[in-house]
Amino acid sequence: xxxxxxxxxxxxxxxxxxxxxxxxxxxxxxxxxxxxxxxxxxxxxxxxxxxxxxxxxxxxxxxxxxxxxxxxxxxxxxxxxxxxxxxxxxxxxxxxxxxxxxxxxxxxxxxxxxxxxxxxxxxxxxxxx
Numbered sequence: 001x002x003x004x005x006x007x008x009x010x011x012x013x014x015x016x017x018x019x020x021x022x023x024x025x026x027x028x029x030x031x032x033x034x035x036x037x038x039x040x041x042x043x044x045x046x047x048x049x050x051x052x053x054x055x056x057x058x059x060x061x062x063x064x065x066x067x068x069x070x071x072x073x074x075x076x077x078x079x080x081x082x083x084x085x086x087x088x089x090x091x092x093x094x095x096x097x098x099x100x101x102x103x104x105x106x107x108x109x110x111x112x113x114x115x116x117x118x119x120x121x122x123x124x125x126x127x128x129x
Contacts, residue, residue, distance in 0.1 A: 002026075004107035005073065008080040011105075011112070012070045020056060024048045028111035038121035040128070062128075063088035068101065080105040086119060090127045097127035 002010070007026045014022030027033075033051045034044040041058040045051050059066045066088040074081040082103040089096045099120040106114030 001110040002107075003075070004078060004080045004105055004112075005075040007107050007110075007112050008082060008103075008105045009073060012068075012073065012082065015068060015070075020052075024052065026107075026110075026112050027051060028109070028113045031111070031113050031115065033115040034117065036117050036119055036121060039117070039119060039124060059088075062092070063090055065089055078106060080107075086124070088127070093128060095127040097123045099123035 010026060011023050014020075014025070027048050029047050031048075031051070032044055032046055033055065035041045035055060040062055041055045043054065045054045066086070068084055068086055070082055070084045072083045074083070082105070084101055084103075086099045086101050087097065101117065101119040104114070104116045104118070105112055
């Protein structure tokens, strides 16, 4: 059975390929995905359908070239911690942003069951206004 680190690595490898299906492949039906308060898609969503609709779809509607660049992925036993940067251009304002971000993952039973995002929401908000 793959570790949290291996599952998170597979998610980010799919992200590099622009493979949304691959990014969602190891998400458990009961996965709790939390986007930080102040972020455009803030909230906690459960399962692939809610995550796709409320996170990936929303970001695609509001931004061009939305990208997460992974710098480090740390194996923290039952958790994995990703450190990187978000970049994008807001469709409405034409402004770009560059925001530092940390993702914390948890897995159980060979599936990703928790995701929590910590990011510089001010940089994103500045691009949106």
